[in-house]
Amino acid sequence: MLTSAFRLLRILFTVMRFRLDVFIPFALLPWYIRYTLGAICSIGRKRASANKGERLRLALESLGPIFVKFGQILSTRRDLLDDDIADELAKLQDKVPAFSGDVAQAIIERDLKAPVSELFAEFSTTPLASASIAQVHTAKLHSGEDVVVKVIRPKIEKTINKDISLLYTLAHLVANLSEDGRRLRPIEVVTDYEYTILDELDLAKEAANTGLLQRNFTNSDLLYVPQVYWDYSHRNVMVMERISGIPVADITALNNANVDMKCLAERGVEIFFTQVFSHSFFHADMHPGNIFVDVTNPQKPKYIAIDCAIMGSLDDADKSYLARNLLAFFQRDYRLVAELHVESGWVPKGTPVHAFESAIRSVCEPMFAKPLKDISFGQVLIGLFQTARRFNMEVQPQLVLLEKTLLNIEGLGRQLYPDLDLWVTAKPFLERWMREQMGPKRVIEEVRKQAPQWAGQLPQIPNLIFTALSQMSHQEERIQAQTDAIDRLGKELKKGRLNLPFRLLGLLSLGAAWIMTDPSSMTHIKDADITTLGLFLVGLYLLVLKP
Incomplete structure (x- = not known):
């Protein structure tokens, strides 16, 4: 406990020393906390010449490797961070x-x-x-x-x-x-x-x-x-x-080995889409330190991947969402993009589609001012996610990993070959995948996949049918019993409503009989006059004896 307290104090001191107080809304803090933090902040004023992204990076480095790793992961959340901060955090290295x-x-x-x-x-x-x-x-x-x-x-x-x-x-x-x-x-x-x-x-x-x-x-x-x-x-x-291979970031060594850089960049994109759409399982930490190149055949270079600790996976719904969204985006069909988000359940069902469509258009349309080859797939996803968050989109961890990986692949590909056009490689891949999902080949594949399970269930079908019919019969009996009970209750209620005036009249009759009688002088029922006795008997009949 004491160790944690000291660690927290050290973190707080580091935050102040590197002037990260710019992230803190001081106006919302009590005066004594503002005064204390302000005094500590003065220690780090010499750091103030650096921008806040750089100061954040320096602070994380000073806190040690766990916070460095946190900063590296945070740098991939460009849907949450400003670009200047994300770019600075991307420079973090394990030392x-x-x-x-x-x-x-x-x-x-x-x-x-x-x-x-x-x-x-x-x-x-x-x-x-x-x-x-x-x-x-x-x-x-x-x-x-x-x-x-x-x-x-x-x-x-x-x-x-x-x-x-x-x-x-x-x-x-x-x-x-x-x-x-x-x-x-x-x-x-x-x-x-x-x-x-x-x-x-x-x-x-x-x-x-x-x-x-x-x-x-x-x-x-x-x-x-x-x-x-x-x-x-x-x-x-x-x-x-x-x-053994050449680190993918060593451009000089790759050029010296006469590697076809255009082929290398395009193969990186192909590997990514193959992992996502063909295997549903992708390497989600493909930064340059984890990728090498086998230059045995420099005209057809082969990638080598290590460090598979962080992997992502997508189900069919995720892949369908991704493919249909990207295709709709490049066709500028923002209505479909909005409908797909609602259909997937990632934004609330009551989301006004027209408002969502308008928000997506305002974010995405400016991207088409660039040549198609310069449009970033990663930035497209970031733009979609940022817009969807305004409409309470639920976080999808698998898509966060996908976005991070796509940004890495894009950055790496354009570092290798600046004129890389991802759309040229991706569009045929996405269209082919969509055809496969909706074509007869997909139906046959699903039948083939499910056939063993169906075959195993065939002997059980008679019992399943008998059980289902029995359950239906019992259900009908329960429904009939409940219906009869409801009918009886309705009759009782109706009967009660019809008899209510008689009950009230009976109470009034008994009350009148009591008022007209002097209890102190009445020693026997025969002492009561005929009117009083009549009211009493009528009231008793209406209140108690009438069914």
């Missing part, structure tokens, strides 16, 4: 000192339950690379294969859980301070970060993701995915094939 190779060796031996000398013919205690979550060592198996060994940092999960807890505290604070704070959806951003970083802590899950991606691209000339060695992999340790 984490490596932990001891002996410690890495101890983790490997603990988790794989064998000495390193038995597991590997060679093992380098000097790390090949080090990042905020894990570091990588080179090794050689006894069977002769060169491999890399990825090891999770010791005690990192405990640190991450503490920092996530603090981030939630800060997120609630920001959300409650002002409308602008709520607009940034800080709690949603922290939840997104928690989901992502906890995935990165589980190397067994990363190994499974890598295996599936590898199967999807078996014998492909577009993408190569290194082999995972399952016997040497665990939650905290993963062993995989060591690859």
Whole structure:
């Protein structure tokens, strides 16, 4: 508890030191908090010459690797951030000192339950690379294969859980301070970060993701995915094939290898759409550090992908939404774009379509002032998401990952080949997918897929029919019983309504008889006069005896 308090104070001090108070609505704070924060802010005035995006980046770097990772993920939320801040956060890099190779060796031996000398013919205690979550060592198996060994940092999960807890505290604070704070959806951003970083802590899950991606691209000339060695992999340790290639960001080396840059850029786009629409499973962390190029055939270069910790998946509804929206957008059919959002349930059913259509048009139409090849798919999605948020669109995590990946692919593709026209590659792909979804081939495929399940249910059909008929019969009996009960109740109520005047008249008769009689002088019923006695008997009959 004390540690968390000190950590929170350090975060607060860092926020003030880097003049991030520009994000705080001071007018809404009590005077004593404004005074305290103002005093602390004066410490960091020398930083004020930098813009607020740069100051935010410097602050996150000073808070350590967990906050650096948070900033990296935050930089992908361009639907929430201004471009200048997102661009600055994208510059964040892990600058984490490596932990001891002996410690890495101890983790490997603990988790794989064998000495390193038995597991590997060679093992380098000097790390090949080090990042905020894990570091990588080179090794050689006894069977002769060169491999890399990825090891999770010791005690990192405990640190991450503490920092996530603090981030939630800060997120609630920001959300409650002002409308602008709520607009940034800080709690949603922290939840997104928690989901992502906890995935990165589980190397067994990363190994499974890598295996599936590898199967999807078996014998492909577009993408190569290194082999995972399952016997040497665990939650905290993963062993995989060591690859050799040119980092995709090393443009000079690619040019020196005479790589066809246009082909390389177009293949990147093709890989993305193949993953999304053919496999429904895509690499969602395709920044340049995770991509290499095999230049064995420079005229048909092949991508190599590593680090499959963060993956996205789309169901058929998501893919249909994406394809139909992009096609409708490029046909400038904003009415259809609005209807698709409502139809998908991502905006409330009562959303006025005409108002939504008008808002989409005002955001998207200016994009067509550019040549088609210069229109960014990622910016299209960002524009659609930002507009939909104004109409209370529910957050779709899988589409956030898709948007981030598409922006990475676009940026990378145009870095390789500035004249890349994504629409030329994407449009035929989207149209072909739509035809396949609605054509007879799709129907046949669905029948083939469901046939084993239907065949297994055939012997049960007579029993299912008998059960259904029995349930219908019992249901009819219950309905009839309820109908009879309602009829009886209705009759009783009707009867009660008809008799009500008689009951009231009876009460009045008894009351009149009481008023006309002097109770003190009446010692026997025969002492009452005939009128009083008559009223009494009539009232008694109407009130009690009349059915």
